[in-house]
Amino acid sequence: MDRLRLTLRRLNIGKRTKLLHSYRGLIITALLVLPIPVQPAWSADPTPSSSWFVDMSRFLKSAHGSLTCERCHIELTAQGKVHPNREDPTAMKKVVVRSYDYQRCASCHPEAYKRFIEGEHAKELAKQKQAQSEGQEQPPAKLAPTCGDCHSSHYVQSKRSRVELGTQMIETCGKCHKAQEASYLKDIHGRMGVFLEKKASAYCTDCHGAHTCESLKDKNKALEACRRCHKDATVQFAGIVIHTGKEDISKKNPEKQASMAFVGTIKPIAQTMTIILLVFFALQTFVWILRELHRKLRGR
Numbered sequence: 001m002d003r004l005r006l007t008l009r010r011l012n013i014g015k016r017t018k019l020l021h022s023y024r025g026l027i028i029t030a031l032l033v034l035p036i037p038v039q040p041a042w043s044a045d046p047t048p049s050s051s052w053f054v055d056m057s058r059f060l061k062s063a064h065g066s067l068t069c070e071r072c073h074i075e076l077t078a079q080g081k082v083h084p085n086r087e088d089p090t091a092m093k094k095v096v097v098r099s100y101d102y103q104r105c106a107s108c109h110p111e112a113y114k115r116f117i118e119g120e121h122a123k124e125l126a127k128q129k130q131a132q133s134e135g136q137e138q139p140p141a142k143l144a145p146t147c148g149d150c151h152s153s154h155y156v157q158s159k160r161s162r163v164e165l166g167t168q169m170i171e172t173c174g175k176c177h178k179a180q181e182a183s184y185l186k187d188i189h190g191r192m193g194v195f196l197e198k199k200a201s202a203y204c205t206d207c208h209g210a211h212t213c214e215s216l217k218d219k220n221k222a223l224e225a226c227r228r229c230h231k232d233a234t235v236q237f238a239g240i241v242i243h244t245g246k247e248d249i250s251k252k253n254p255e256k257q258a259s260m261a262f263v264g265t266i267k268p269i270a271q272t273m274t275i276i277l278l279v280f281f282a283l284q285t286f287v288w289i290l291r292e293l294h295r296k297l298r299g300r
């Protein structure tokens with residue numbers, strides 16, 4: 001026993017422990033006071049910059065502000081799914097717009113849902129989901145929109161004016177149809193509706209339908225759309241090209257591609273002819289003035 005104590009004393013261990021004891025209080029205080037990041041970089045609760053953050057003051061002012069969260073979310077656990085794991089950073093990064101079951105909207109918005117399901121976008125979405133379930137790895141070049149791509153379920157406002165709705169939606173459609181947005185803004189309807197804010201003009205959805213989003217390649221479909229405002233429109237009138245950009249004309253529309261290609265070649269020729277004619281007349285007038293001057297100076 002004595003020998004052990006002797007060795008310990010020789011090794012100075014007792015003193016060291018005492019020293020450690022007197023520092024312990026200090027270390028603990030420092031840990032409490034200093035802002036040491038004890039939480040990992042991804043916080044368990046979403047921060048305001050996270051897409052998972054629900055801003056309650058904006059939510060309560062929205063069209064859905066009077067609904068409880070469970071009206072739209074209860075099925076999450078009811079269908080045997082579990083709440084996303086708060087400790088798992090990848091769960092917070094999931095794109096919910098792709099996985100939410102928007103059929104739930106149908107209980108309150110049956111018309112909008114029905115039209116969407118019948119429309120072009122839902123058909124494309126079904127195709128993309130089919131390809132995905134068959135194990136296609138490459139994501140499609142252009143994703144088809146779900147309700148959530150065009151509407152913010154938490155913050156959507158009701159009773160927006162026609163101009164407000166129209167201009168907001170052009171940005172939404174333009175995210176995926178850039179070329180058509182650009183040509184629409186150059187068209188008479190775009191200039192009137194967006195730049196002059198005239199509500200009589202046509203926005204994307206007036207011609208294509210908000211939820212059906214019809215292609216309008218078909219002349220009779222286009223005529224139907226024009227007649228909503230141009231009451232005595234004819235088939236020829238409906239044939240007037242709205243989207244005149246080269247990249248606007250669908251490859252599925254060979255007839256219109258041919259006519260736009262024709263316009264494309266004719267245009268520079270016509271422009272050159274006009275310039276040549278103008279120069280010719282200007283020269284002729286100049287020579288004529290010279291001759292008159294010459295005659296006057298000779299005193300005749």
Ligand code: HEC
Binds near residue numbers: 051069071154
């Ligand atoms: C009108 C239906 C509706 C109501 C009411 C609603 N949500 Fe949502 N919520 C959705 C939809 C739809 C999504 C999927 C993403 C999208 O479309 O914006 C979503 C997504 C979410 C997400 C995933 C992250 C995100 O924002 O995409 C969270 C978290 C969430 N909701 C929480 C809530 C909470 C909390 C409430 C109640 C204060 C609530 N929701 C009320 C429809 C609703």
Ligand code: HEC
Binds near residue numbers: 111121
């Ligand atoms: C491609 C974009 C787009 C998609 C996808 C879309 N909407 Fe809409 N939605 C619009 C636009 C644009 C309006 C504005 C009204 C208009 O222009 O006629 C609108 C209006 C609405 C309205 C209010 C007017 C009405 O018709 O009752 C509701 C409700 C609505 N959408 C629900 C939905 C639901 C539910 C889905 C999914 C099934 C959906 N929307 C998908 C673009 C879209």
Ligand code: HEC
Binds near residue numbers: 067071107108147
């Ligand atoms: C419990 C019923 C209910 C459910 C479920 C619901 N909504 Fe609504 N929604 C409403 C009510 C009520 C309004 C406000 C209508 C008004 O003010 O005219 C509204 C308004 C809207 C509007 C704005 C319409 C406008 O005036 O411009 C859109 C867009 C919309 N909802 C989309 C959705 C989408 C997308 C979903 C599914 C994620 C959904 N709603 C689910 C009840 C519901």
Ligand code: HEC
Binds near residue numbers: 120121144145177
């Ligand atoms: C998230 C992307 C996305 C958004 C937002 C979107 N679309 Fe589309 N749209 C598509 C895809 C993908 C197709 C499938 C055909 C294609 O590749 O163009 C399509 C097809 C169409 C078609 C039919 C074209 C055809 O070849 O049959 C029309 C018309 C159309 N969209 C109009 C609109 C309008 C109007 C809006 C806004 C209210 C809108 N889209 C919003 C992705 C989108």
Ligand code: HEC
Binds near residue numbers: 208243244
């Ligand atoms: C005045 C009516 C009108 C307006 C407004 C309009 N379009 Fe079109 N759109 C048409 C017609 C008609 C076609 C058929 C092809 C053509 O004539 O260019 C078409 C074709 C399209 C196509 C291609 C369809 C295909 O088969 O390839 C898309 C996508 C499209 N429009 C999107 C939009 C978007 C996005 C907006 C708003 C920024 C918009 N359109 C505004 C009338 C309109």
Ligand code: HEC
Binds near residue numbers: 188202225226239240
């Ligand atoms: C929502 C209403 C609306 C729809 C739908 C619509 N237009 Fe127009 N359009 C207007 C307004 C408003 C003007 C401004 C001149 C006027 O008062 O006639 C206009 C002007 C025009 C003009 C300029 C010459 C003129 O007649 O004044 C052309 C060309 C035209 N539209 C073509 C079309 C075609 C083609 C379609 C169908 C693909 C179409 N529009 C669909 C509202 C619409």
